[in-house]
Amino acid sequence: MADISTCSPLTRDSVVEAHNLIKSKVHCTPVLTSTYLNQLASTPQPVTVTGDKEPAEPILRLWFKCENLQRIGAFKARGAFHAMEKLKKEPNWLENGGASKGVVCFSAGNHAQAVALAARESQITAHIVMPETSSPVKLRSVEGYDASLTLCGRFEREACAAEIIERTGARLISPFDHSDIILGQGTAGLELQEQVENLDAIVAPCSGGGLLSGTALSCEGTGIRVYGAEPEFEGADDGRRGFLSGTRVTHVETNTIADGLVGKLGVCPWNIIYERRLVSMMYAVTEENILNAMKLIFERLKLVVEPAAAVPLAVVLYNEEFREMVETTAGKDGWDVGIILSGGNVGVERISDLFAR
């Protein structure tokens, strides 16, 4: 990353500034709607936990921000391009041979592709450290962006990246725990506000928290509420548990199908989400909820999304806490809710496995 002294303050204005830096390099992704999904979301859902309560009946109008149609197929392009632009602006970095020293990141997924693409477009060398268990599809994809690929064992990635930094002088590009990344990801929320008037809320998925905290910054002072969405399987809802207890959870190990959301919430995002209270609440959903939402996105929006990207819609449709909150807060006017479809990097074979009859 660029030197911390070059970072902009974590404010909405800085998200606007980030957007100005990257908007010629990333897509302004479309926003889609579905009459069917609006009706479904505004219909009481069968509640699995029995009790005295009737299921909630909120009125919801949904606006889907299609970051699955973003470059490299996920919002991660925003943070990576922003990090690269800030690095290029760091005094003397380019002059001292920064471009050939390059950048390094470790990632098994979308961040790797995003850094590889953003680096290539600025003629900066990219070193990508990936787990040796990565799928051939992902490896080929990163190689396709001309990055230098290093495979490592599961617990060796930090040592591996450190060795590359030592040897080459490359700069580490963090996946989420850095201002430049957070401000970059926040530009998705900013665009959504420009594309849809009078939003009441935005729901974004939460893993490391870059997207959620960036979205929260983009909404600060606008009156738009921001909510986080997580899987609950095997404790994947670390963000929610931390949010409710007031202490950030520092260890997570889960095999949720939403494999883009297995990371734990980072320190910098936590500060924005919880300490600064810029996220109103975190909600979690079951694996079945996620699969159902993914099926609806496929069949009704005609969009391919990875399981992680279906988690916010799953919250909106199936989380009774969320739905009761909307019913109570919004009343008869209902709410216009933005939903960030975070990414679409999933192969047809995986889809086939997930929905095999």
Add this chain to the structure above:
Amino acid sequence: MADISTCSPLTRDSVVEAHNLIKSKVHCTPVLTSTYLNQLASTPQPVTVTGDKEPAEPILRLWFKCENLQRIGAFKARGAFHAMEKLKKEPNWLENGGASKGVVCFSAGNHAQAVALAARESQITAHIVMPETSSPVKLRSVEGYDASLTLCGRFEREACAAEIIERTGARLISPFDHSDIILGQGTAGLELQEQVENLDAIVAPCSGGGLLSGTALSCEGTGIRVYGAEPEFEGADDGRRGFLSGTRVTHVETNTIADGLVGKLGVCPWNIIYERRLVSMMYAVTEENILNAMKLIFERLKLVVEPAAAVPLAVVLYNEEFREMVETTAGKDGWDVGIILSGGNVGVERISDLFAR
């Protein structure tokens, strides 16, 4: 359909007129691009038929018109809305109780949903005749649009529709063999021309021929060439065979995976496509080509398309005749080619079956 005397002439101007009638009722669907697919299309493909010839190396820039994101998930909404608007404008039709007499169509697929939706939005009764073998998903979808559903045996549909017309006075809405439908479908090609400057060609799938002939009309006099794309399996390339022999093929029976393209080319589309020479050539592809193209659309464009919608990309990527023609005609400048992604109505279970490992 409206009385034939109310039909506009089959010209580009009439497509513009049709667009003005329906543009507030249908989506102006987005146009997507993919750097990866442009590179792939511009790279020689392994040729399966061995011979002395080197594989062609055309330069192609592809523009995908996303009619899978159209209302009801397919371009068919355009023709149905246009037919309904023309019917409402027929002298005395509404005054003589046309809306309650209603409309009738027989279709197992997208045309049924399109007619049901367009009728509902004008408070016109819709009678939909569907094969009793239709999937529950499709039946529910049509019922969801408040249409009156009649199930019939495979060879009874015309008798069944005739009985409804006799009993109710409803008007038949043809799926493709009528000017109002053709002009409506042509609006997809018109929008694409407004969205992408300097197109050299458009490739559209061909079944009954409504979309292909409408697209051809939308391009008349513009210099944009129009090509038809079909599956070749079990003679599904009836349009191509007729085109090459000069005689329309009047019987087709095929089980191609592109189940949206099993119909035979209609008389009115044939006249535009062949007799008026508004389509430059028809090309056909294998089942494997179609599956490969579908996989690329899923994984690279992140779009859900039905197999029929993948046929034009399959032609562009895998049909050597097409590719040689582009290489020869376009030379080093290459071509900007519009590809109509005709629809996205396919369930996750079907996708799962198609791509099962």
